[in-house]
Amino acid sequence: MVVNPEPADPRIPLDDRPPGPRNTPGCWIVTSLTAFIVFVLVIVGLFLPPINLYDRMFGPKFVPLAEPGESLTTTDQGFRLVAAAPSDDFGANLSAIGLRDYVANDGSTQEWIPTTRSAVPYYLALQSPVYSIETNGDTPDALVYSINIPGNAPERDLLDLYGWQDETQAWEFIPAQVVDNRLEATTDELYQHVALFQAAPDTPRVVISYDVSQVLNADTANLATVVAPAGLQPTLDGKIIGSLAPGFDTNNGYLVMPIIRDFADPRALDTTTANTILGNRTLRNEHASGIAQLASVGGYDGVFIDYRGLSEDQRDNFSTFISDLGQRMDTLGLLLGVVVPAAENVDGVWQTGAYDWRAIGKGADIVQIDMGLDPETYTPGETQLVEAMLRWGIREMNRYKITLGLTAQSVREFEGAFTTIGYDAALAGMGNVVVEAPNVSETGSIEPGSEIRAYLDGLQANAGVDTIINAPYIDYLNADETPRARIWLTTGDALRYRMDMTIPFALGGVAFEDMLSNDLAQDVYAAVEDYRTQIPSAPSPTDLALRWSVESANGLVDEITTGLREDLIITLEAPDGNYAVNVAVVGIGQEANQSVRSGAAVALFQPTPTPTPPPTATPTPTPTVTPTPAPIIPTAGSTGGGFSAVAPAAGSIGDFALGGHVHNVSGAAIGAMQRSGMTWMKKQIRFYPGYDASDAIAFVGQAHAAGFKALVGTVGNPADVAAGGEAYLREFANWLGAIAASGADAIEVWNEPNIDREWPRNQISGGGYVNMLRLAYQSIKSANGSTIVIGAAPSPTGAENAYPGQVVNDNNWLRQVVDAGGLNYMDCLGMHYNEGAVPPTATSGDPRGDNYYTRYLSLFLNEHWNIIGGQRPICITELGYLTPEGYPALPSFWAWGQNTTVAQQAAWLAGAASLLSNSGKAQMMIVWNIDFTLYASDPQGGYAIIRPDGSCPACDALAAAR
Known part of the structure; x- marks a missing residue:
């Protein structure tokens, strides 16, 4: 559309036209105010985020x-x-x-x-x-x-x-x-x-944890700033079961933090349960909640978590669990402690596996690092393991949370492997006192003024001290003087040096899991107390020596110190009487630590003049038996560790366990065992792949029903071992676990694996057996921590040279077991003694000759004891004397027992029980056997104490020995 402008009407005067709009003052005010407000808002906006003009002009420059x-x-x-x-x-x-x-x-x-x-x-x-x-x-x-x-x-x-x-x-x-x-x-x-x-170093903490089988005593409690009783374990549903070790008091000046573990015994970890919980978010949360509730309701100061052997793929989950649990504990005002393994340096990089030190250190209040056992790693130096690890560790977590987990026990080193050992047990390899004299009377006495020689009958040993780490040691030697094993003795000085590693790094303190062990060096407690109160130490590492003492009924007669490898040679000038020659291994100038070895008794008497009889007719001479001179009898030392100074009265079995091996759990067998005073019943059960443990479980129930503890002897077939390999060993271990779960009181893992009747030919070795034993131990303890695991008894034999590949001598095989770490996987060492043809106290006179120690009970026992260094008790799971009385003559291979009578069998069994119970070395004796009747090429019936006529002379003899 086009718009044309319209001109003004010329007829209207200009003054009469309507007025146009005017610019009044009010309009200008509104306009100005509006503009000002807009301006102010713009300026304010410039000073507010995100522009922040003021800060950009005058504030921090980001x-x-x-x-x-x-x-x-x-x-x-x-x-x-x-x-x-x-x-x-x-x-x-x-x-x-x-x-x-x-x-x-x-x-x-x-x-x-x-x-x-x-x-x-x-x-x-x-x-x-x-x-x-x-x-x-x-x-x-x-x-x-x-x-x-x-x-x-x-x-x-x-x-x-x-x-x-x-x-x-x-x-x-x-x-x-x-x-x-x-x-x-x-x-x-x-x-x-x-x-x-x-x-700056703070007052150090001392954490003492202890097992459910132990009781916290006052001396140990006085050392602790934190007490951690064990006994609690996780379950697959995330709950906590168990009961705490006794003896602690929540109002006794120390913190009480129960320790929750995934094991009852550290040699048998239950990794499945912890890994299952950590891998499930719901279970993990419920587990953390349950632990926090347990600590709060129980009135404790906190808890420790000790989950070992976790799978590395649970690293993040474990860190999350500790973070969650730590927050819950913080909310309750309680503490959280976590036990972790030492870090490992791999190609210059520190690795901690499933345990993220940084994350754990953030969530926990105390982090206990379980240190290795090698004392030489504590050598000072930036490149030395412990120092380097701690220098790295204090950068990963708060140093005041770090607590060094140490052992108070001594340490055995063999071929790069380290195991703990008690102080007395560490020195047991030196043996016990033997006394020799040139002129011993028929009654076993010597004359005053006679020269005697006393020495220790164990391994040769050299002693030394690593002065850099204040650690004394003893090197045991083979017969050719080559080194066999080193024992690092944990004295107070040695332990204080390791504890003091916390000082230059201002760490939180130290922790012990074995402070309640009954075989520690005597000055260990004082060293821990001085560390806790930060009393300076004055280390005095010293060489070892032998301190001999000759004692009478009235007290000490003489005391002499010799070198560790020196014999004692003295002339006894003293009144008539009985004397004891005792010895203790001591540190020169540091006699507080002493290990008393078993001594020997000496009878010192003037010869009695024999009056000359009046002449009589000389009868026809008849042959007489020349009496064997009585040996000098070993006896216990007088004081200190080792074995008791005063031996129990002859025939007193005391806490020593006596039992019998049965063929059937019959009324006759039960009656004979009860009559003998036996408390253990043993039966051997054979394992077959694919078969369950029902036979063994049934026996356990029968033994318990009859009032006996059940010992299950186990064995399999050598061919199955050879063919099955690792899979067979694991199936066998699972089978043992089922037996343990049924309530078996003890299990002997295999039978005589040093001969090819029981182990594959050309594969016999102690190390091979330890592979089986390790899996067996873990399975048994996981199923029932109370079941005693007995290491297999080797067959007594010295025939390896005659039958290579078929036989390994019992002592050589046992050394292989020890060297492979087998003692870590047994509670007791099995031993079989079933070839005796002489009384149990005899050390010579066997009709076959004196060419092998297995024929003499005391020599056999001492050989086994010395090989294991006294680190485990010995369980004689077969001990019997063969007699053909009531049966036909023995086969030629067994003819050595032909002259043994039933009366001798009875007396010797009772004597063996007395000898073993007084030895301080044996924990159990199982009579082989009670009721077997087979009498052929293997005359088992000849060993039975129930004789063919139903009598049992040995029953009464054994009962009288109790």
């Missing part, structure tokens, strides 16, 4: 750190913040306040200083400027904090990086490793202030 690697450094170059992950809009501004200014500032210029300064723990001392961090935008998932170590700072091993959190109003430890001359930390936490602090 440097963008959006990409990984972008960094910002303080003007003094002392601190650098680095982005380690991307962020869209993160920026930071750094500032610093010097150490002196921070200490002196009253808060008038920096309001945050008084609050942060008053929150510094008493054991920390500021060593750097305090660096403040202001940020904007979203914090990246990872930041690197890098702070210079001042040139005038003290020992850098005591420097830690701490960060202040406004949210918690506390300084928090930041894990940081040393890189060149800086401490660098990578974390997802954003701190408002960071600084270096010097750590």
